[in-house]
Amino acid sequence: MWYSILLRTIVLNSAIFKTMENWLRPEAYGDHSMADMSYVTSNKLTDESNQLQRNKRLKILAIGAAMTLALLFIHVTIAMIVMFGTFIAWVMQQGDDILKAGAAGEDKAIRVLSQLPDGFTVFNQVNIPNAGSKVGFNEADIIVSGPNTVFVIEVKHNNGHIHANIDDDEWHVEKTSRKGSIYSKTMRNPIAQVKRLVWLLSEEMTRTKSRGWIQGIVCFTNEEANIVLDKASKIPVVSIADLVTYIKECDASQAKANHPRVARCIESLKTASV
Template sequence: MAKQVGKAGSGARKMAEKRTLIIYGTLLGFILAGSFLLKFAGKILLFNSYWVNLFGLLIAGVGIGVFIAVFMIATDSKEVDQPINRALKGAKAEEKISEILGQLPEGYTVFNDFPCPMGNIDHIVVGPTGIFIIETKSHSGEVTLSQEGKLLLNSKELEKDFLKQVLGQTFWLKERMVGLLEKTPFINPIIVFTNAFVKIDKPVKGVRIVNKKWLIDAINENKVQLSDEAIKRIVSFLTVIKQE
């Protein structure tokens, strides 16, 4: 079985935790602000002055408005939890792909949640058939390609340019590896969908797009061959970068 380095999905789970703190922390802040405004308004209304009382009523109105806004947001659980659930879904997808990559034979090393300036790389695989950068997506539906060369999900553009993302990560890693070997090895970018049906047969801008069922085949079928010495040096190099 392949050697695993790092825990898959850890970055996505941290993102979910951060989003939870931000979203529910903001709601709590609004509740406290609304409570303060109502309490402050109550004290102002004790004054025997028309203008002061009017000001107090305005503050009370703002406080009530804050509570109504918080109530409407909080009762729409889908709107509140969607960013959190999206991150958790992504984490589970990365964990599933890590499990699949673990089925590769001995001689392969899988780096999970690898740090990168363009956003953490979900997986880097190093083995006899080459180096692979794998970006995992948990979307459901049908993945196709537009006439302009953009990925589509159910005939609509995705929320982000995943091709640009994985290519940016690939170029970054290639630059970091310059001088490591006599000849810088080619890095194979792959976008893998865990739940979507992929109707793209050929690489797009050099990027393979596959369903998780064909991920191992995409790695095994690569014609590049790395020597044991090259694999050892690359794995050692990536281990150092991951610990930076």
Template sequence: MAQIINKSNHLRKEIIVAYLKMIVCFIAAVFCMILAVYTYGFSLIATLVLGVYIKKMKTNISIVKSGLEGEKEVLNLLADLPKRYKVISDILIQGKNTSSQIDYVVVGSNGIFIIEAKNIKGTIKGKTGSRYLTQIKKGKGGREYSRQLYNPALQVKGHVLGLTKLLNKNNVHSYIHGMVYFANEDSKVDFKSNDIVVLSKSKDNLLKYIKTYKKDGVKLTPKEQVEITGILKKQVM
């Protein structure tokens, strides 16, 4: 079993904060309804606005919950890597004008792996290098609809750059392998990236890919692995 450095997740904090906001809004909406008796109904406008906001927040909470479930599942999966691997989750790298929130970094003798996990359903289509991808899925009534989502391969490119700079600052120079993993069995991925590997649960074995990955010139000694892991532990959120 791999060594898991961090089991916490910032998404849990986001959900708690979102629930607190929703409770406050609900209380405010009830207060506005009571107040309507004394304001000839004018405060009902505020109640309607709060109602729309609460509905939007419920949708956002549902999305974050789905992401949290996916990341938890991937972390449990990565834990099944051999014990020579270290898995660090939920890393924040702060640059001068940018920041990178990385789902997972796996460190082993055969390299450093950045993994961005996506727990989304449907068909995901896009062209290599496209800024946005298209997610096509069916609603409850069977009606098909689509939405745009930011290309996670571009997101991982930014993560690779941020982590490379961080390691270079600490006199560590090693190749970093970027990956996007679609963790939902109901996702059908129809796009590729020239620089980032794209895998999906429905057709790829993530653990096998990591364990058998080889790149010429990449071989980390136990000492180097410990050093890299130590640097990353300081960036855990």
């Protein structure tokens, strides 16, 4: 009898778990299709920072090992101190802070853009041909191909109070140090950067006979950034919290759909960038 009760309990529990599984499926709440993220590759900034970290650590290790070996024949205690110091220096070497900050901003934007609905395709770090550049191209941080609009996104992870005169080459940034003192620095005008990228991409799309509307965006991913523009800009400057909403609303406002060749044009640029 106990065997029969146990069997019925197992069957009942299985049925309950199956029902809960069905409830938890995305289909139960409608279509939850997301953007196509298949063209997003590993972040080059992260790779560069990691490579710098490896190179610096190898240099520290080589110098420390040479000094330790030399000192072993003179004073063992000092050699052990040098070896310990080498280990500490090796651990403390964390790569390039600027590259890491840039990578963090781009990765954060990519995660947010994955929330876009079906019909949008996200590309990261796309090289757009530029005959006037020393390397032959300019890199777009992110390009999003939507049903009606192509978005070129310049990502900035800067923090502080940013005074943005949209026609100037540089923007002024006020920051507060850990001790509470205020200091200033400058950053390149990201609106000018993304305008250049939009123009280059439009030239490439014209060359490949791809018809589509291109909209530039500057996105600040750091919550501690406070941006004040001196006047209205045709290139929107948005926070990471507003990025997806802006893209969806802007894309929906365009009456004419992108030509099918638009996505193929960007795909070919991304393929050549890898």
